Structures are given as C-alpha cells and as structure tokens.
Amino acid sequence: MTDYEVIPLQSTPQPRRYAATIGFFDGVHLGHRYVLEQLREEAAQRRLGTMVVTFDEHPQRVLGRSDAPALLTDNTEKLSLLADCGIDACVLLHFTPTMAHLSAAEFMREYLHNVLPVDALLIGYDHHFGQPMSGEGFAQYVTYGAQNGIEVLPAHAYAPDTAVSDALRYSSSTVRKLLQQGEVQRASVVLGRPYQLEGRVTQGRQNGRKLGFPTANLSPTNAQKLIPRSGVYATRVVMDGRMFPAMTNVGTRPTLNNGRDVTIETHIFDFEGDLYGQLLTLQFVDRLRDEQRFETLAALVHQLNVDARQARRLLAAVHV
Structure with a gap:
C-alpha cells in the first residue's frame, strides 16, 4: 500500500511497536489532548510507542459532502501539536472513497494489522471508524482487535472544571x-x-x-x-x-x-x-x-x- 505516510514526530529513535489511536484530530483541542494523554499512559504500561492514525484531508471533503467543515488546523499545524503532546509518530492516510467503504473490521485488518506495527488501539468514548454497521460499537471493536492480535482499549471523555x-x-x-x-x-x-x-x-x-x-x-x-x-x-x-x-x-x-x-x-x-x-x-x-x-x-x-x-x-x- 502506498496510500499512507508514517511521520516520526520525535528526534529519538522510533519504537518498534505502537499503541495507536484513530481520528481526524482537527484542532488538537483539550479533549483530544486528554485522549492522547491516556494513549501515552497505556503505551508506557505496555512498553510501546505512541502513534496517531489520521487523514490528510477531512473525509467529508473527499466524499464531496456539502457540509464538509472548514479546518481548524492544517497538516503542518496538526503534526506540530501532536509532537508537542509527546506522540512518537503520526500516520497520514490518503483518504479515498474506496477507503470510506472499508468496514471497521477490514480497516483494522488491512491497516493496523497488515501494514502498521500496532499492538494496542485506544478508541475514544464516542468515536467510530470504518463503514458503519448496524449495532456496531466498542464490543465489536474488541472482537475485531482480538482477531488481529490488537488489544482494544476504551478512552474516557474529558471532564473539565x-x-x-x-x-x-x-x-x-x-x-x-x-x-x-x-x-x-x-x-x-x-x-x-x-x-x-x-x-x-x-x-x-x-x-x-x-x-x-x-x-x-x-x-x-x-x-x-x-x-x-x-x-x-x-x-x-x-x-x-x-x-x-x-x-x-x-x-x-x-x-x-x-x-x-x-x-x-x-x-x-x-x-x-x-x-x-x-x-x-x-x-x-x-x-x-x-x-x-x-x-x-x-x-x-x-x-x-x-x-x-x-x-x-x-x-x-x-x-x-
């Protein structure tokens, strides 16, 4: 596959295996940062590096949706902010209509298992990925992960003062x-x-x-x-x-x-x-x-x- 790019974010040698999370992370706001903090904690417990899997363009824009949102951060800003959060690497996926039709199980197998060195996946409390299927949720993600040797973990929501x-x-x-x-x-x-x-x-x-x-x-x-x-x-x-x-x-x-x-x-x-x-x-x-x-x-x-x-x-x- 050539539809992705792995970008190291730190000057230190890159880890061999990673705990990852998936999302567009537009703005890298405090809610995102709380998820990334949890990712670092889970990765440290498992002696893994940290990886964010994201997209080079907003999926809604690629699909030609009229309600595609304006951006809060471009890719350069996003990578800089992720680096500031201590994330080791970012995977920029080139989002395509074909990718949009992958189910969560297919996405996990084809990218997280077959291509990327991911051992654990942290999923946000309200996050979904892949072509949605009826009744699909966190329990199904855990099953898909087990089928691919990936431990699926829940992220908690940010609760500010x-x-x-x-x-x-x-x-x-x-x-x-x-x-x-x-x-x-x-x-x-x-x-x-x-x-x-x-x-x-x-x-x-x-x-x-x-x-x-x-x-x-x-x-x-x-x-x-x-x-x-x-x-x-x-x-x-x-x-x-x-x-x-x-x-x-x-x-x-x-x-x-x-x-x-x-x-x-x-x-x-x-x-x-x-x-x-x-x-x-x-x-x-x-x-x-x-x-x-x-x-x-x-x-x-x-x-x-x-x-x-x-x-x-x-x-x-x-x-x-």
Whole structure:
C-alpha cells in the first residue's frame, strides 16, 4: 500500500511497536489532548510507542459532502501539536472513497494489522471508524482487535472544571461554531490556546496607512482554514519567532470598500517596517466589536483609536 505516510514526530529513535489511536484530530483541542494523554499512559504500561492514525484531508471533503467543515488546523499545524503532546509518530492516510467503504473490521485488518506495527488501539468514548454497521460499537471493536492480535482499549471523555469551561462541549464542532459566532476567547478555552491563521502579507490599497493605522493584508496559506466571523479583534502576530500585539479587522471594510470582498487586515502596534511577502501567524485573542460603516473618516479614526486602546488593555492582561 502506498496510500499512507508514517511521520516520526520525535528526534529519538522510533519504537518498534505502537499503541495507536484513530481520528481526524482537527484542532488538537483539550479533549483530544486528554485522549492522547491516556494513549501515552497505556503505551508506557505496555512498553510501546505512541502513534496517531489520521487523514490528510477531512473525509467529508473527499466524499464531496456539502457540509464538509472548514479546518481548524492544517497538516503542518496538526503534526506540530501532536509532537508537542509527546506522540512518537503520526500516520497520514490518503483518504479515498474506496477507503470510506472499508468496514471497521477490514480497516483494522488491512491497516493496523497488515501494514502498521500496532499492538494496542485506544478508541475514544464516542468515536467510530470504518463503514458503519448496524449495532456496531466498542464490543465489536474488541472482537475485531482480538482477531488481529490488537488489544482494544476504551478512552474516557474529558471532564473539565465546568466553572472554568462554562460547560462547553470539548469538540472540534464546538470550536468551529464559536469561531463562526466570533467567540474566539471561548474557542481558546476549548483549544487550550488562541485560534490562529497563517498567511502571507499581500499588497493592499494602503487606506489604513492614510488613516494612521497601517495594516498588513493577510492572505491565508490554506484556503480550507476557518476564518472567524467578521469583526474587529484583539490579536497577536508571530513573525520570525517574535510575537507582537495587534488588532485585526475581518470583513468587507464597509466604510472604505462599499461592502465587497472579505479581507483580513492587521495593524501591529508600535511596528515599523516593510511586511510585504512576509509569512505571519495571526492569533485571535478576543473580539472587540462588530464591523460597522461610519459616515465619515474622522468617525472611523476615532473608533480605531478606541479599539486600539481596548486591544492593548486586553492583550496586556492575557498570558496564554
């Protein structure tokens, strides 16, 4: 089979055998991290390495589903986050319609047994894989595993302090919903970090510079990544290993642009320099307000000054 790639995530020699878990792990949020923590514990007890089996593209997108979700993390981000969690290796499967028709038993035999050195499989509390069959659940996975020499283990659900988490469900769909509502601060609670976009700075109309707020116009490097709801945000910019406080407008710039194309424009506080062509990572910390149309440029500039003061205060108080 050539429809997969095994990617070492640590600099140490790779283990010979693994405990694995399967999933798309979009966002690698705190719920995912809790599963990965359990994976490491189970692997250590069995003297195995840890492996995440995932897909290079979201299965719903490959199958042409109209409800295929936008991404929280691209593959590069995902691999980096999995490495930070101490996972030894990641298997990127090239998902195809043919693979979608494999049953769980067939998937376990053809990939986990015949191809990958997997001795144990940790399955999330609400996770299913393979073409679904009526009545199939964890007990059947245990049976399939036994038939292939794989110990199948249950993962427990993440149970955060609800006083802190506001009873949020720790899932990728929750994060997407919060970002689509502009609730980036609550999304960061589920993610365990601010949501971020990577993009390259492109040439703009320099309207911001004329108003005293020069902006970097960001073109996302991955068009499948989710862009938060239109509005003005307190953000941070990571560039060349350094972090800068900033504020960002996501939207159509109704005062200057007559409500046409959606843009991402970031004003970096106290920064001077040419950013054209630079690769930036934008972290969304909090939302300041809705995007709005102003009757005069003077009114817009006044509001931008108010936004800047508020963003500076928020960013100074955040330590994530």
